[in-house]
Amino acid sequence: MRGHKVTSFDVARRAGVSRAAVSRTFTPNASVSPETREKVIKAAKELGYRVNYLARSLINRRSDFVGVVAAGMDNPFRAMQIEQITKSLVRRNFRPILLPADQGESADHVMNQLLHYNVSGVLVTSDAPPTALCAEFAAAGVPIVLINKADTIPSVDRVISDNAAAGRLAATTLVEAGARRLAVVAAAAPSYTARCRQQAFVSACYSMQVEARVISVAVNDYDHGVAAAERLEGADGVFCVNDYMACGLIDGLRRKGNGAAEAIRVIGHDDIPQAAWSAYELTTIRQPSDLQAEQAINLLVSRMDEPSTPERVETTPVTLVRRRTA
Known part of the structure; x- marks a missing residue:
């Protein structure tokens, strides 16, 4: 099929199944028999088929994309935090989009990019976008969870270290x-x-x-x-x-x-x-970044399912790690 963009119809024809069966095969947690799944995966590999998740999100009006907005990427803790967040999102069948936001600069362009991807939600780390911009997204119906940010915003949940x-x-x-x-x-x-x-x-x-x-x-x-x-x-x-x-x-x-x-x-x-x-x-x-990531994603998923829930705050506990310097 050189020169031809492979579609789900091509995969369905090669596998001898319906297009709906192809769609279910590539949809997390969808019901499909092992035999059908095997046929579809085999046909997809032979044809070089890849799912266009962005196109699917436009059709379904809700994507698997979750925006992760972070500043201060030079700090090793931020790297740890982002790693935990993105791994936790992938485990839950979401696809993270990482957008860096420089401290002290306007993050409008960063946040607005997320709208083009029709994201299901946004996680914002400390020192990232300003309160007003987060409030605009919440008002537009985009679920947002803030991590280690002070501001109370209607319908916006927060996770804060103790x-x-x-x-x-x-x-x-x-x-x-x-x-x-x-x-x-x-x-x-x-x-x-x-x-x-x-x-x-x-x-x-x-x-x-x-x-x-x-x-x-x-x-x-x-x-x-x-x-x-x-x-x-x-x-x-x-x-x-x-x-x-x-x-x-x-x-x-x-x-x-x-x-x-x-x-x-x-x-x-x-x-x-x-x-x-x-x-x-x-x-x-x-400050346990793994627990913090789970807390934030739990709140985000809950807000996706129940958008009208009053804003919530969860606290992440801290512990002393004693070494030589004190």
Whole structure:
């Protein structure tokens, strides 16, 4: 069939079955006998047939596509998170479309692209599109779940890590390790998670009558962690609101020399793979990206089935992972 675009009709003719049988074979969870499935798969392979899922979505008015919008892709935690989300979507017979959104830039063009794919839903990670744009999509009937974002939007569900517990846990762990002059390193804006962790940390220190100061940086990333190491004069315990920045801070302390890296206890957040490396052995607070992905997709599927359900919030628990740095 050189020069001819193979269709489901061609597959049906080769397999000796109906076109409906071909459609059911390539539809997840559809009823089709093993014998028919085998015939159809064999014919499809022989003809080089591939299902046009985009065309199918236009016909069915609902696709298997789910948009995943993420910013801060340089952060190893984001890579972990996206991997868990996309794997979980595929296990449930959805097809993820990943669209990166740069922090601080308009995400309108990114979100609008999703409409062209007739997506069944959208998952939005922290620091990605603004509230107003998410609200527009929800109003248009596109199910959306926000992960680690603060804003309450009608008909939009959220999954939020227990940031308050994380801040308190970091403070108590440092104090129990003997630190008394504490600092927290966090970006002043726009991260909701960073603000929550910072505020809970400072509040916990205050309740324990322990000194705590805030070292504000522009972005919660490695480079700003390195720079923050120059501003820790007098501190003996530090909480970085993510591991990516904590690794930078540890390397910054090493560059200073004079035993600075050994003199200051450091705790991070997220438990990225690098935290366990022998170069860091970072004590951290684990945010389980696998559980978070399941929570978000459960909410999304539920919203697809029951669009009028009031907005919901689920909290992802955190746990301390103790290593050498605290």
